[in-house]
């Protein structure tokens with residue numbers, strides 16, 4: 001029995017047009033995300049085999065593969081739900097996402113400052129990576145992270161609540177080399193209801209790191 005399974009998309013392949021075309025969504029979910037799920041499961045099996053045989057020659061590669069594939073699975077699982085064809089705009093209290101809107105202002109000074117930082121962080125990734133808005137439980141504030149691949153350059157314990165995939169597979173078929181245009185278009189499909197739900201859930205488990213009494 002596999003530990004991880006590929007979640008279904010919460011919409012059809014064409015739901016995010018014109019920001020992301022159906023061909024990208026189909027390949028991205030059915031092939032790329034599926035490969036991370038398989039990679040995570042395969043790596044867990046290989047680690048079990050290594051334990052059984054006490055054969056640790058490949059331990060460094062296996063641990064790296066586990067971090068890469070598992071993080072890829074988790075980020076993509078969040079990514080699909082972070083987007084909706086009826087999304088975009090700024091989060092407003094009138095839409096029931098006032099706590100999130102307040103947290104963004106408190107953490108970044110202004111919505112414009114936050115938007116600018118996340119756009120830049122995602123659009124300037126070198127090679128493959130992500131721009132991420134995360135809840136940081138020690139400060140109780142939101143931070144932006146520029147993630148290398150799926151797993152690097154992140155603070156331990158932070159919970160991703162809004163993720164922008166900046167890998168070429170996320171946009172190249174439609175935007176070619178114009179990564180900045182893709183990231184700027186992404187703001188039109190942000191599902192603030194979903195981000196607000198993730199913010200509330202992350203805040204609930206604020207003391208999970210037990211760094212404070």
Ligand code: MN
Pocket residue numbers: 028032076165167169170
């Ligand atoms: Mn991706």
